[in-house]
Amino acid sequence: MDCLDKSRPDLAGEKVNSLPLGLPLVSVIIVNYNYGQFLKQAVDSVFEQTYPNIECIIVDNALTDESTDVLLAVSKQYPCISILRRSANGGQSLASKEGFEASTGEYVVFLDADDVLLPSCISTHIFVHLSLRIPVGFSSADMIQSVDSRMVLGTIYRLSEYVRSRRGRKTDLLRRIDESAPGVWPLRSPEPGIENHVHLVLPSDCDFKSWEAW
Structure with a gap:
């Protein structure tokens, strides 16, 4: 646009x-x-x-x-x-x-x-926010780090450790807005199973000194 x-x-x-x-x-x-x-x-x-x-x-x-x-x-x-x-x-x-x-x-x-x-960054984040069953303060995601045109790193260490530990995985965390209210979400939907990639970080899980690399 x-x-x-x-x-x-x-x-x-x-x-x-x-x-x-x-x-x-x-x-x-x-x-x-x-x-x-x-x-x-x-x-x-x-x-x-x-x-x-x-x-x-x-x-x-x-x-x-x-x-x-x-x-x-x-x-x-x-x-x-x-x-x-x-x-x-x-x-x-x-x-x-x-x-x-x-x-x-x-x-x-x-x-x-x-x-x-990345082109679908904002649409994916807004889709998740509108699909969440609980309000959250902010959302974050992996990033790709590069030097000139070369990708040198495809993730963030602290975020990856949190995801790999399977912390923050909650059942029924999302009710997909495109399925529950298709007239409200007119854009192309994220891939099936996006709910399996969403992890909830509770305040009690935050050690900001160790997460400052986010």
């Missing part, structure tokens, strides 16, 4: 705005400080999502590299992007907070400017 377009036919061939209930808006916040060489790919990955209801906010954290030219180019390509410009670099946390305060989505994705989203 070039920009948010609620009348865009989704992958199932229906129109999102024909539904009695619309898909939730997802705000993607990108904080950029001197990642000009990666920024365009990060932004492109947002607008290549299979999920149609997205807003993108870029926080310019007082950059000093070629990011200015990249921001100009992406703002022309994607006029719906919001760009917040900071006069001084206050750090990643402050910039992320300002991006969050400017967002209007029901869900928020923080995307580092040197990362990219």
Whole structure:
């Protein structure tokens, strides 16, 4: 998608705005400080999502590299992007907070400017959130780490250890939204058995010092 377009036919061939209930808006916040060489790919990955209801906010954290030219180019390509410009670099946390305060989505994705989203990333996460029988604060997933165009690591150690231990596996954790309310989920459904890949991390299971690599 070039920009948010609620009348865009989704992958199932229906129109999102024909539904009695619309898909939730997802705000993607990108904080950029001197990642000009990666920024365009990060932004492109947002607008290549299979999920149609997205807003993108870029926080310019007082950059000093070629990011200015990249921001100009992406703002022309994607006029719906919001760009917040900071006069001084206050750090990643402050910039992320300002991006969050400017967002209007029901869900928020923080995307580092040197990362990219796989095309079905947002649709899969929203599918899981809408299918969960309990509310959760946030969802996470494996990432692929790369050097240039070469994949060097296909998982995250702490997350993999948690999954391999089979902790967090709960019966009836999901009731698939596409099956229980097919008119509410107009997009292509994740593969059968996705519920077997969802693990619930309870607060009592969190050791943040050992999980900080997430």
